[in-house]
Amino acid sequence: MPTRHAGLPRAARGRLAGGFLLFLLSSFGQTFFVSLFSDDIRADHGLSHGGFGSLFMLATLAGALALTRVGGVVDRWSARTVVLVSVPALALGAAAMALATHVLTLFLALFVLRLFGQGMMTHTSFTLMGRWFDRGRGRATSVAALGLNAGEALLPLAVVAVAAAARWREVWWLAAAAVLLSLWPLVALLGGGRGPGGRPGERPARGARDRTRREALRDPGFHLLVAAMAAPALVGNTVFFHQAHLGELRGWPPEVLASAFTAYAAVTVVANLAGGHLVDRFTALRTVPFYLLPLGCGLLVLAAVDEPWGAFAFMALYGVTNGLSLGLFGAVWPEMYGTAHLGAIRSVVVAVLVFASAAGPGVTGLLIDAGVAYPPQVAALGAYCLAASLAAAAATRARRGSGSRPR
Numbered sequence: 001m002p003t004r005h006a007g008l009p010r011a012a013r014g015r016l017a018g019g020f021l022l023f024l025l026s027s028f029g030q031t032f033f034v035s036l037f038s039d040d041i042r043a044d045h046g047l048s049h050g051g052f053g054s055l056f057m058l059a060t061l062a063g064a065l066a067l068t069r070v071g072g073v074v075d076r077w078s079a080r081t082v083v084l085v086s087v088p089a090l091a092l093g094a095a096a097m098a099l100a101t102h103v104l105t106l107f108l109a110l111f112v113l114r115l116f117g118q119g120m121m122t123h124t125s126f127t128l129m130g131r132w133f134d135r136g137r138g139r140a141t142s143v144a145a146l147g148l149n150a151g152e153a154l155l156p157l158a159v160v161a162v163a164a165a166a167r168w169r170e171v172w173w174l175a176a177a178a179v180l181l182s183l184w185p186l187v188a189l190l191g192g193g194r195g196p197g198g199r200p201g202e203r204p205a206r207g208a209r210d211r212t213r214r215e216a217l218r219d220p221g222f223h224l225l226v227a228a229m230a231a232p233a234l235v236g237n238t239v240f241f242h243q244a245h246l247g248e249l250r251g252w253p254p255e256v257l258a259s260a261f262t263a264y265a266a267v268t269v270v271a272n273l274a275g276g277h278l279v280d281r282f283t284a285l286r287t288v289p290f291y292l293l294p295l296g297c298g299l300l301v302l303a304a305v306d307e308p309w310g311a312f313a314f315m316a317l318y319g320v321t322n323g324l325s326l327g328l329f330g331a332v333w334p335e336m337y338g339t340a341h342l343g344a345i346r347s348v349v350v351a352v353l354v355f356a357s358a359a360g361p362g363v364t365g366l367l368i369d370a371g372v373a374y375p376p377q378v379a380a381l382g383a384y385c386l387a388a389s390l391a392a393a394a395a396t397r398a399r400r401g402s403g404s405r406p407r
Contacts (some may be wrong), residue, residue, distance in 0.1 A: 014394050018079070018146030018189035022125035025087065025182060027151030028094055028175050029117015031357055032261070033057075036159045037097075037242055042169040045103055049245060052172055053365025055103065055239070059110035059120075060358030064351040066111075067119045071153040071347020074127045075340075082124055090116040094176035094204070098169045114354065120339030122148070127343045128190070130334045138279030141330025142272045148270060148326070153265030166288035178339045210338030216345050222396035225332065226349055230356040231292050232325045235299065235381050236318065242374065249374060256308045259288040264315035264322075271323025278324070284332035289393035291328060292385040295321035297329045299382030303375045 016348070027033050042052050074082055092114030100106040125144050162171055216222050239246070243257050278287050298317030301310055320339035335346055364377055 002107070004344055011131055012132070014189040014191070015128065016134045016140060016143050018186055019125040019140075020147035020150075021182060021186050021189065022083075022121045023145050023147030024151050025090060025179055025186075026117050026125075027155055028090060028113075028114040028150060028179060029119070029121070030148075030151070031118075031361065032152055032193060033155055034113065034154060035161075035241045035243060036329065036351075037168050038241065038336070041106070045106060047103075048365075048369055049242070050365040050369035052241050053241065053362045056110060057109055057358040057362025059107050060114045060354055061116035061121055062285050064354035064358070066115050067123065067354065068347050068351045070115075070120070071123050071350065072344040074124055074347075076114075076342035078189050079128055081167070083183070083186050083190060086116050086124065087118045087179060087186060090121065091176045091179040092180060093117065096173035096174065106243075114358075118357070119350060119354055122351050123343075123346060124188040126330045126350075127346050130330050130342055130346075131339050136325040137334065138331045139273075139276035141274030141279075145326035145330075146269060148264050149323075152268070153262050156261045158264070160254070160258055160367045202331075204369035207285035210340035211312050211336075211345075212341050213348060214338050215342040216341075217348070219227070219336075222336070224391040224395035225288065226352050228288060228326065228388040228395075229329060229332070229349065230353050231296065231385050232318075232322050233353040234356035234360045235295060235320065235385070238316075239302070239318075239383065240366070241361035242364055245319055245368065245374065250311075252308055252311065256311055260311045261313040263312055264319040267319030268323040268389045269314045271320045272326050273323075275327040276322035279327045279331045284328050285334050285396040288328050288332055289389055289396055292389045292392075293321075295390070296382045296385035299378050301384065303379040303382065316354070335349045 021405075038052060042048070045052075045057065089112060093116060094110055096105060097110035100109050126141065129141045129144050130137060159171060162174070166174075211219075238275075246252075247254065247257055247322060275287070285390070294317040298314040298321075302314035304310075305313070333346055334342060334350065360381075364374070367377060368374060
């Protein structure tokens with residue numbers, strides 16, 4: 001893949017745009033978007049912080065388990081078929097949120113949003129980028145992941161603006177309409193390519209020796225790397241989900257956190273693009289042990305600083321780690337296990353990340369209800385990031401030492 005994306009063939013440029021749109025659509029099932037409505041949802045359904053956090057956790061866990069069963073279809077179905085199933089399902093989840101008047105309906109809506117938003121949208125984009133691109137895999141994934149960065153930068157401010165003139169349920173109707181309107185351009189951009197070789201005339205992406213999901217699960221290095229790659233999902237979803245509670249503790253107005261999201265998204269874009277080049281130059285296996293260090297420092301700042309600048313410092317440092325993680329997440333698994341069974345392997349990885357994104361808000365909400373102070377919990381997450389960095393270093397050192405490096 002050439003360094004300049006403008007020099008790519010038209011089909012490849014379309015697929016990059018399709019990957020970007022998949023990431024953008026995933027925003028509607030991401031924690032940062034759902035959490036924007038947490039106060040309204042809890043008020044309408046009479047839920048406490050722990051009650052809503054537990055419901056969110058259970059819905060996300062159910063989605064993660066379902067993803068391990070359905071994620072492998074990306075290895076067998078065309079991209080067009082996957083999109084024709086997943087996008088309408090995501091729109092249905094957004095409509096269910098708008099209609100939910102009972103806790104059971106709310107649970108089902110959250111389940112669909114998490115499975116087809118955070119789950120299938122990102123899983124499909126990561127898998128297709130990892131399979132369709134070769135030497136520029138890191139940069140291709142970084143470009144596609146800009147869709148999520150765009151959603152994180154624009155949607156919180158858009159929701160604040162629209163909520164001034166509409167009720168929160170009407171915002172979800174608008175989200176459902178936006179998802180459905182994206183279906184046709186997404187199908188046109190991604191085409192029907194599938195499989196390790198994609199369309200005729202394309203080279204299969206290079207990587208390590210192809211391994212099955214069973215072989216990957218038997219590898220100790222797999223579990224160490226998953227622990228490291230799950231950290232941004234665990235931390236981000238925990239902090240974002242309880243952002244209103246954090247704002248109350250610090251005395252920050254809503255505008256502070258909304259503006260901090262924009263700063264976070266800007267830093268993430270820069271780190272994302274830089275990370276793609278780092279991955280393509282040094283490989284993901286050499287880069288992954290270092291990417292959690294900014295996040296660990298940011299969590300310590302957030303735990304200790306009461307002033308608004310602490311929110312911006314945390315968001316900027318988290319943006320560095322999150323931006324680097326996007327390119328890494330698309331490249332590390334093909335480097336470790338090849339591309340033939342990439343969809344099946346990645347479905348397990350994504351399920352673990354979804355589990356982490358659910359466990360953080362749920363456990364933290366229960367601890368808040370039990371009277372455990374929130375700042376020490378944030379500091380504990382920082383310690384986890386440091387430990388996960390050491391685990392990733394051990395896993396990648398063992399892989400490089402085994403002589404089974406890609407390229």
